[in-house]
Amino acid sequence: MQNVLIIGAGSGGTKILNLLRNSDFMNVMAIVDKDAQAPGLHIAKDRGISYGPDWNFYLTDEVDIVFDLTGEETVFKELLKKVPAHTLLVPGSVANLLVDLLNENDQFINKIQNETERQRLIFNSIDEGMIGVNREGEINFINESACMMLEVSDSYALRRTIQDIIPESKLMRVLQTGKAELNDALTLPNGLEIVSSRYPLISTKNETFGAFAVFKNVTEVVKLAEEITDLKSVKTMLEAIIHSSDDAISVVDEKGNGILVNPAYTRITGLSEDEVIGKPATVDINEGESIHMKVLTTGKPVRGVNMRIGEDNRDVIVNVAPIIVDHQVKGSIGVIHDITEMRSLMKELDWARQIIRKLESTYTFSDIQGTSGDISLAIDQGKIAAKSDIPVMLRGEPGTGKELFANAIHSGSTRKSKKFIRVNCSAIDISTMETELFGERDDGKSGLLAEVGEGTLFLDEVTDLTMGVQTRLLSYLQNQLRFVGNHEEGSGKSARIIVASSKNLEKAIHDGTFNMELYYDLNRLSIRIPPLRTRKTDIPLVVHHLLVKLNQEFGMNVETLTPEALLRLQQYEWPGNVRELENVLSRAMIYMKSGSATINDDDIKRSLYTNEVKAVADVLPEKSTLASVMDEYERAVLAKALEEHDGNKSLTASRLGISLRSLYYKLEKFKLI
Structure with missing residues (x-):
């Protein structure tokens, strides 16, 4: 990185500043002009770049290049005398020539980029899959x-070998032989049947420098149907394909009566062949019109129709195309994609994202209840954190209110009018984690750090970030600050980072799952949030605050608790902390008399000890062991938590303070899914 000093902030100096301020290899240390109204000085002020009237003040040994844009010969001569021996002095005439050359270069690059983008749009608009190798x-x-078709992202596939993505690929054979191979059937790793044509890439010197393949999904039987001239031959040719397809396929004649279905159709609809063959096309429909009949009437294919079919009322997407024989519609064929589970997962994902991506802060320090020593200290530390921009580490057990503290710190800071986004690191798919946070490097897709802008990004359960993402986060934090003299100053464009963890970070460092340098950068201001069991004197205040919130949510008017009820709450150990207290109060409000x-x-009492989750009996069951009792109790807790959140696994994992991966492991262990 070359350090640059610009002398002269007029039009020439401003051009140089604009060209270099985003450079990866040149750093503008300062810009100087005697005229305080020079345009370059205003830009420097807005961008946080040092500026002033006297270049002598900034001409140090750290400067590698000096641009003299003053146009004054006396200034240039004085600079010749004073610049260090290693420093390059560039006069205004050369600098202006450099500006013209760089502008011309930018125009050329933009032209290439526009052409590349146009070709990419065309390339991606093609329905057939295309893949090439060097x-x-x-x-x-x-x-x-x-x-x-491959169920991979382009960022994942690029730069990997073709065998890593498609083990059965024959592109390497085409690369070696230099001969094209047409219409070859192939099964992708995910089970998708395709027809592929492969071609060598040959240079003008007759040298093979690569190969590419064009392939299509064989379930796109529309084109096949249009080319067949006899309905019986259509049935014969398609039977082998449709019986091996994972998608449900049905074929009807010109009257709309079923003539062929595959095993996948029987599995999805619950209808046997005898219940479909010879019957009207509407026999399997629970919701929506018959697409077969619509296609038979219009003679045109219909794609992407949502329907509900079969005994289980399953959500499906239907594609139907006519079968043309001698220019006449002789039937139609439908491909049915079961999306029931996919839709359920999409709903869970949407709900999780609503929770993860809160775009604004709604809590302040007044929402944190308690007067005990530990919580008062944490609140005081939080208020100090709100006055600075350095990273903050929030530590505490699940349910202690780490997100509440993060919200309060944001609300108390100068960034309160900017975005606040929470990311549950344990809920992000490992394969997309880096893209979610930092965006795509190749296509410019922005991530959450760009989305939050100058706001606050709250990374909950930061220990669940992969080591690669931790390294990028460390680099981001280290580049976030720059130093002017002895004063530390924010860049003015970076996001404020707040992280939280309920896990032992020091153990994670020892186990090699957490970056030590990242730990020290994040731990500059660490706030430990005490568990509820260590501050039971605060429970009355917390209860009163929660009642106000729950009354608004439930439309009730609960005023208080009896002394006995409050005593019971203060005697309980609260392994789930404030979050568990809120759930207990919610259930109690439901149980109470109208x-x-x-x-x-x-x-x-009923809220604390339900039939599903209860205290261990005074007398253990016969032949029981500690492990079996603990497994039974853990299974009951999991079942109850799933029920409370209507089967939503993301919310259940968050409620129990475990990662989504751990929850799925436990659900499989206890056969709850």
Whole structure:
């Protein structure tokens, strides 16, 4: 990185500043002009770049290049005398020539980029999958259709070998022989059947420098149907394909009566062949019109129709195309994609993202209740953190209110009008984690750090970030600050980083799962949030605050708890902390008598010890072991938590303070899914 000093902030100096301020290899240390109204000085002020009237002040040994844009011969001569021996002095005439050359270069690059983008748009608009390799067999281009069929992202596929993505690929054979291979059937790793044509890439010197393949999904039987001239031959040719397809396929004749279905159709609809063959096309429909009948009437294909079919009322997407024989519609064929589970997962993902990406802070320090020593210290530390921009580490058990503290710090800072985004690191897919946070390097897709802008990014359960993402986060934090003299100053464009963890970070460092340098950068201001069991004197204040919130949510008017009920809450150990207290109060408000304004001890008792989750009996079951009792109790807790959140696994994992991966492991262990 070359350090640059610009002398003269007029039009020439401003051009140089604009060209260099985003450079990866030149750093503008300062810009100087005697005229305080010079345009370059205003830009420097807005961008946080040092500026002033006297260049002598900034001409140090750290300066590698000096641009003299003053146009004054006396200034240039004085600079010749004073610049260090290693420093390059560039006069205004050379600098202006450099500006013209760089502008011309930028125009040329923009032209190339525009042309490349146009070609990429065309490339990605093609329905067929396309994938290419270089001489070494490494993938150097892939379009969106190929990514969808292969179920990979382009960033994942590029620069990997073709065998890593498609083990059965024959592109390397085409690369070696230099001969094209047409219409070859192939099964992708995910089970998708395709037809592929492969071609060598040959230079003007007759040298093979790569190869590419064009392939399509064989379930796109529309084109096949249009080319067949006899309905019986259509059935014969398609039977082998449709019986091996994972998608449900049905074929009807020109009257709309079923003539062929595959095993996948029977599995999805619950209808046997005898219940479909010879019956009207509407026999399997629970919601929506018959697409077969619509296609038979219009003679045109219909794609992407949402329907509900079969005994289980399953959500499906239907594609139907006519079967043309001698220019006449002789039937239609439908491909049915079961999206029931996919839709359920998409709903869970949407809900999780709503929770993860809160775009604004809604809590302040007044929402944190308690007067005990530990919580008062944490609040005081939080208020100090709100006055600075350095990273903050929030530590504490699940449910202690780390997100509440992060919100309060943001609300109390100068960034309160900017975005606040929470990211549950344990809920992000490992394969997309880096892209989610930092965006795509190749296509410019922005990530959450760009989305939050000058706001606050809250990384909850930061220990679940992969080591690669930790390294990038460390680099981001180290580049976030720059130093002017002895004063530390923010860049003015970076996001404020707040992280939280309920895990032992020191153990994670020892185990090699957490970056030590990142730990020290994040731990510059560490706030430990005490568990509820260590500050039980605060429970009355916390309860009162939660009642106000829950009354608004439930539309109730609960005023207080009986002394016995409050005592029971203070005697409980609260392994789930404030989050568990809120859930107990929620259940108690449901159990309490209609019209009552006071929660009594029985309401609290029922909420704490339900039939599904109860204390260990005084007498253990016969032949029981500690492990079996603990497994039974853990299974009951998991079942109850799933029920409370209507089967939403992301919310259940968050409620229990475990990662989504751990939850799925436990659910499989206890056969709850």
